[in-house]
Amino acid sequence: MCNYCGCQDMTLIRDYYAEHDSARDLADRARRAMDAGEYAKARDEIARLAVELEGHWQGEEGGLFAVMVDRYPDDFADYIGPLVEEHRALAGFLQALDVTDAAHRRAFADQVAELHEHMLREEDSLFPASVVTFVGEDWTRAIDGWQSAHPDRELIAD
Numbered sequence: 001m002c003n004y005c006g007c008q009d010m011t012l013i014r015d016y017y018a019e020h021d022s023a024r025d026l027a028d029r030a031r032r033a034m035d036a037g038e039y040a041k042a043r044d045e046i047a048r049l050a051v052e053l054e055g056h057w058q059g060e061e062g063g064l065f066a067v068m069v070d071r072y073p074d075d076f077a078d079y080i081g082p083l084v085e086e087h088r089a090l091a092g093f094l095q096a097l098d099v100t101d102a103a104h105r106r107a108f109a110d111q112v113a114e115l116h117e118h119m120l121r122e123e124d125s126l127f128p129a130s131v132v133t134f135v136g137e138d139w140t141r142a143i144d145g146w147q148s149a150h151p152d153r154e155l156i157a158d
Contacts, residue, residue, distance in 0.1 A: 012064070012143050013127045019056040020119045026052060027112045034105050042099040050094045055149050057087040060122075063145020064130060067138045075133075079125070086118050 030045035061084060068076040093111055098104045134142070 012146055023049060023052050034099050039099045046094055046097060058149035059146035062148055063142040066145055067142045072133060
């Protein structure tokens, strides 16, 4: 996680980071449970991970990503498109994951590594870019997209 641009001072971006941290923790707990042969616990952690990621992705795609692609397509569309595809691929993978199958467990470890890289691409490029490109109405729309995906939550206050 970087601290150089100040993007984490923005409430919305701070919440995206918090969701990334939560997803990383859930994925790591699932891996540890699988490694210990605690498959029921692993399934629970993966179910929680899938829910966390689904809300996170809806918030990104309906908020920050949508604003970036709509307002700045030449700058961001080609970068964001593959990220959205990765969201869909990981969602499908998690849905089909059999934690009792050794090949699936190895594939999960690979998917977790890819998820970490995916998050870094957002944290090191898109989040800072939003800080320097968005104007007030962009932030309003991005926050509305996040809130629509999280109707029962409030953004983390300063």
